[in-house]
Amino acid sequence: MIRLAIQKSGRLSEDSLKLIRECGISFISTTSKLKTEATNFPLEILFLRDDDIPGYVADGVADIGIVGQNVLVEEGLQQLSVKNLGFSKCRLSLAVSKGAEYHDVTTLQGKSIATSYPNLLQEFLTSKGVEADIHTISGSVEIAPSIGLADAVCDIVSSGSTLISNGLREVETVFKSEAVLIANQNLDQEKNRLLQQLLFRMEAVQKAQKSKYVVLNAPNSAIPQIKPLLPGIKSPTIIPLAEEGWSSLHSVVNEDDFWDIIQKLKEAGAEGILVVPIEKMIG
Ligand SMILES: Nc1ncnc2c1ncn2[C@@H]1O[C@H](COP(=O)(O)OP(=O)(O)OP(=O)(O)O)[C@@H](O)[C@H]1O
Ligand SMILES: O=P(O)(O)OC[C@H]1O[C@H](OP(=O)(O)OP(=O)(O)O)[C@H](O)[C@@H]1O
Ligand SMILES: [Mg+2]
Structure with a gap:
């Protein structure tokens, strides 16, 4: 049995649970129960404060x-990191009051800054040669300038709407973040084997999310032009259509290049292009 800790409730919770379920692991989760066991994998899940x-x-x-x-x-524990998970993307940023004067980070010299991340902030300020007075508070950081607690804040930003609602202006990015899978560094052989199994499944889920299955029809004369656009996992599948002189091509396309490739496929003569999500992708 391997024991996984995830956030009980907050910005990481939903996607953490979704990822475990996408790995084919079933479990019952209720908000009141802080521990649950998977029904089809030797996994125990703990629900904790992040x-x-x-x-x-x-x-x-x-x-x-x-x-x-x-x-x-x-917390100085980056050595535990095993895999970036691509969700809960956000940044730790410095922000000042909307109307406050700000040129560059040296503007903060001698100023007071409220944050829940004193170490990350201190490291950033030191790297810029700036000395400031860091006030560590555990939450509602964005309120600090308006109540006279600090001149600036250093807090998590995603859409930026919390800053705007509190009359603040983002001025520097201190740290970029996303969710990561972490592991104890002395796992025994059995737990390590289970971790490798989980990693294998997570990679299959991630690859699938980044890819689309594309099916299209094309006249045979267009195939030499279309084929290099669809390298797929190895090469596209080409199947003759019932209509003489036409074929169906099947392949996998990376999401990042997706629209660019679709445009080129159309220009090359592709018709009836179907794009299908992929659930898992292995190999
Ligand atoms: N607005 C956001 N968008 C995306 N990710 C975010 C956002 N805010 C925070 N995160 C990420 O999610 C993590 C958890 O954020 P959350 O606000 O739920 O924490 P918390 O309030 O400290 O929760 P807890 O009650 O578990 O201590 C953060 O450490 C950060 O990595
Ligand atoms: O840039 P935005 O999209 O507005 O997101 C940023 C906010 O999100 C987080 O708080 P959350 O809403 O999770 O509440 P919390 O303060 O209770 O953690 C973070 O602490 C910021 O306050
Ligand atoms: Mg927390």
Whole structure:
């Protein structure tokens, strides 16, 4: 049995649970129960406050966990990181009052800054040669300038709407973050085997999410032009259509190049292009 710690409730919770389910692992989760066992994989899930997750994994109370890089690095435990998970993307940023004068980071020299991330902030300020007075508070950081607690804040930003609602202006990015899978560094052989199985499944899920299955029809004369646009996993499948002189091509396309490729396929004479999501992708 391997023990996984995830956030009980917050910005990491939903996608963490979704990822485990996409790995084909079933479990019953209720908001009141802080521990659950998977029904079809030797996995126990603990639901915790996110700040506690790196420490629990470092101490071996949990074997693996999902947490934001911001929390992991703030706690000085980045060595536990095993895999970037691509969700809960956000940044730790410095912000000042909307109307405040700000030229560059040296504007903050001697100023007071409220944050829940004193270590990440201190490291950033030191790298810029700036000395400031850091006020560590555990939440509602964005309120600090308006109540006279600090001149600036350093907090998590995603859409930026929390900053705007609180009359603040983002001025510097201190750290970029996403969710990561972390693991205890002394897992026994059996737990390590289970971790490798989970990683294998997570990679299949991630690859599939980045890819689309494309099916299209084309006149045979257009195939030499279309084929190099669809390298797929190895090369496209080409099947003759019932209509003489036409074929159907099947392939996998990376999401990043997707629209560009579709445009080129149309120009090359492709018709009836179908794009289908892929659930898992192995190899
Ligand atoms: N607005 C956001 N968009 C995307 N990711 C975010 C956002 N805010 C925070 N995160 C990421 O999700 C993590 C958890 O954020 P959340 O706000 O739920 O934490 P919290 O309030 O400290 O939760 P807890 O009650 O578990 O201590 C953060 O450490 C960060 O990595
Ligand atoms: O840039 P935005 O999209 O507005 O997101 C940023 C906000 O999101 C997080 O808080 P959350 O809403 O999770 O609440 P919390 O303060 O209770 O953690 C973070 O602490 C910011 O306050
Ligand atoms: Mg927290």
